[in-house]
Amino acid sequence: MLNGRTPSVKDVAAAAGVSLGTVSNVMNRPAVVSARTRERVERAMSELGFVRNESARQLRAGTSRTLAYVMLDGSNPFFHDVAHGIELAAEDADLSLFICNSNSRADREETHLDRLLQQRVQGILITPVDPEAPHLRALTRRGVPLVIVDRRRADGSCCSVAVDDVHGGRVAVEHLAEQGHQRVAFIGGPDSLGQVRERLQGARAVWAELGRPADHLVYLPTAAMTVAEGRSAGERLAGLPARRRPTAAFCANDLLALGLLQQGIGAGLRVPEELAIVGFDDIEFAAAAAVPLTSVRQPRQELGRAAAQLVLDEATNPTHEHQQLFFTPELVARASSRAR
DSSP states (O other): OBTTBOOOHHHHHHHHTOOHHHHHHHHHOGGGSOHHHHHHHHHHHHHHTOOOOHHHHHHHHTSOSEEEEEESOTTOHHHHHHHHHHHHHHHHTTOEEEEEEOTTOHHHHHHHHHHHHHTTOSEEEEOOSOTTOHHHHHHHHTTOOEEEESOOOTTOOSEEEEEOHHHHHHHHHHHHHHTTOSOEEEEEOOTTSHHHHHHHHHHHHHHHHTTOOGGGEEEEEOSSSSHHHHHHHHHHHHTSOGGGOOSEEEESSHHHHHHHHHHHHHTTOOTTTTOEEEEEEOOHHHHTSSSOOEEEEOOHHHHHHHHHHHHHHHHHOTTOOOOEEEEOOEEEOOGGGOOO
8 A cells, every 4th residue: 555545557657667558568468568677567566565456447448357157046056067167167268257146036137137237247158047038138139248058049049058958858767767667757847947848858758659658757846946846746746646656756957856865765765666766967966865866967067168168259259150059968877766
């Protein structure tokens, strides 16, 4: 501090005996400044305790050195893994990452996006409540670099990175059928979520191809994709008549599956002997569960990295073309669904 005030660029220039332009070059284009002069300026900065005013620089430039990710559900470890992948790509590009949580609420999502626009972030990544929402389309019309993560838009009007959820549903139910199960429950919701609809679509398709009766694939909708809802689904499952009760369950994500597992074990149910369970995402907790959980693995960090690379390309490449990247999930079989 200089007499109680923060040192300025003028103070650095005076202390180093150089012009304001030279100090600016040291901060922004150091290669054009001689090593001796650069050292003198950097020493003056250090001695004065000078800290660059990044906000002022961003205001002048009209953009920031920041990416933003609006995640759908901050309580779900899946989105934290995606965010970590984004963060790694941001670090590679010498950018910061700002993370918001919409908590699956469209109004919160829209508020976050308004604030991010005010901050002039370089690009926005989002796992939206609804990829077709008007406020997202308004962003793309304004030319804001935008990538939809773990969702996709049918018309390809912006970049997206997602997995083949239909395929994921297929491999999950096919696995349970191979274990000899004749009645399977699909647990997930709300059905306003595209992933839930597509995972159920894949499950129903392979069930039909196997020639199984449609009513032997029982749909138990949930209000959210949470552990608590998984426990509730377990109670509803236990309440079905024995002759109609499924011997296996495919849950639309791992949190539901972990809740179902928790409820079943608490009720004295043997897993997988009396109920086999398959989840989706393969979060870290899946393998560490009381009965290690079979899950359909998504490449979570890879999704994040790929999305960040797309938004950076859109922000910096004048010839950028939108891409829709599609990853294929794979089943990881563990003790919760081993052969009966």
